[in-house]
Amino acid sequence: MIPDNQVMAIFGFDMETDIGSWTPFYEGLERGTPRLLELLAEQEASATFYFTGHAAETHPDVVTMVDAASHEVGCHSLYHETVGDELFPIPGIAPLLVEEVPLRLQRATEAVTAALGRCVVSFRAPRLFGSTAMINALESLGYTTDASYPLYYYRERLTPYHPSRTDWTAEGDSPILEIPNFADLSMQSADPFGRDRDQWPKYRTEGAESLLAAIDRFIALTCNRALPAVLCFYLHPWEFVEMPSGPIHYGEGSVLPDPFIVAGCGEHALHQLEAVLRGLRERGVLYCTASSLAAQWNVRTRGLAVDTQSSSRDDRPCRAKAAGEVE
Numbered sequence: 001m002i003p004d005n006q007v008m009a010i011f012g013f014d015m016e017t018d019i020g021s022w023t024p025f026y027e028g029l030e031r032g033t034p035r036l037l038e039l040l041a042e043q044e045a046s047a048t049f050y051f052t053g054h055a056a057e058t059h060p061d062v063v064t065m066v067d068a069a070s071h072e073v074g075c076h077s078l079y080h081e082t083v084g085d086e087l088f089p090i091p092g093i094a095p096l097l098v099e100e101v102p103l104r105l106q107r108a109t110e111a112v113t114a115a116l117g118r119c120v121v122s123f124r125a126p127r128l129f130g131s132t133a134m135i136n137a138l139e140s141l142g143y144t145t146d147a148s149y150p151l152y153y154y155r156e157r158l159t160p161y162h163p164s165r166t167d168w169t170a171e172g173d174s175p176i177l178e179i180p181n182f183a184d185l186s187m188q189s190a191d192p193f194g195r196d197r198d199q200w201p202k203y204r205t206e207g208a209e210s211l212l213a214a215i216d217r218f219i220a221l222t223c224n225r226a227l228p229a230v231l232c233f234y235l236h237p238w239e240f241v242e243m244p245s246g247p248i249h250y251g252e253g254s255v256l257p258d259p260f261i262v263a264g265c266g267e268h269a270l271h272q273l274e275a276v277l278r279g280l281r282e283r284g285v286l287y288c289t290a291s292s293l294a295a296q297w298n299v300r301t302r303g304l305a306v307d308t309q310s311s312s313r314d315d316r317p318c319r320a321k322a323a324g325e326v327e
């Protein structure tokens with residue numbers, strides 16, 4: 001049983017094409033993943049790796065590699081499409097229609113499940129664009145955790161919570177544990193969407209010490225409110241491989257991501273992440289996967305016995321697979 005004042009950290013790596021939806025390449029998945037696994041092993045940290053269905057389908061060996069290293073494998077949509085409410089527009093990507101969401105998540109889940117050989121129970125929405133329709137679809141697919149809530153934007157839920165089935169940003173009865181993504185709420189935002197409060201990618205653009213200072217302020221904030229401190233981070237394997245800083249050409253044109261998106265990728269990012277992990281360990285923070293947090297959380301807040309069946313090591317038939325067979 002984990003004590004109430006234990007600070008927990010969930011590291012989530014979103015396994016997608018390089019630079020999010022900006023390219024169709026998988027350099028990060030192929031070359032960044034082994035570097036990450038090595039670092040996590042050195043630091044004795046467990047993490048959750050959220051694969052898009054397409055990444056899992058095209059790179060089942062990477063899914064196997066992550067699983068063999070005893071990390072959790074989760075799902076991150078099918079193609080990195082916008083499955084939830086669009087908080088700000090992304091070039092070339094229109095959000096799914098609400099009625100398209102369940103089928104798209106089912107297909108994504110089937111692809112990751114097929115590569116893993118077991119159920120997936122943890123999800124994260126691309127760009128943290130979640131929604132009520134998404135949460136309800138995840139529930140029907142048998143998920144137990146979602147790590148999409150962008151704290152920088154909504155700024156309400158400081159700790160994990162069970163969402164309402166009519167408003168995913170409010171507390172309710174959903175069995176899914178929603179895990180808010182860390183943000184620095186102590187600062188005044190200069191961005192219309194509050195994106196500068198977000199943790200990503202400050203560890204490599206501002207450095208590990210800057211992120212650790214924000215973490216200390218957040219721990220103090222939760223402590224003052226007598227809330228458990230759970231630090232959830234999202235990162236990507238492509239950040240640990242050098243990314244081009246100029247225009248990237250493919251298909252029928254070129255894209256030029258904003259400079260901060262690719263700044264400091266490669267060795268620098270790896271060293272800064274190592275410093276963050278070391279700093280957290282010095283602070284006595286405990287690493288866990290999303291599903292193991294949910295199991296512990298339900299014991300802590302609902303008096304439930306640890307549900308080992310809810311972990312990704314589950315051997316029961318998956319609801320996603322069963323739903324597919326009905327067709």
Ligand SMILES: [Zn+2]
Pocket residue numbers: 014016020076080125126127
């Ligand atoms: Zn992503």
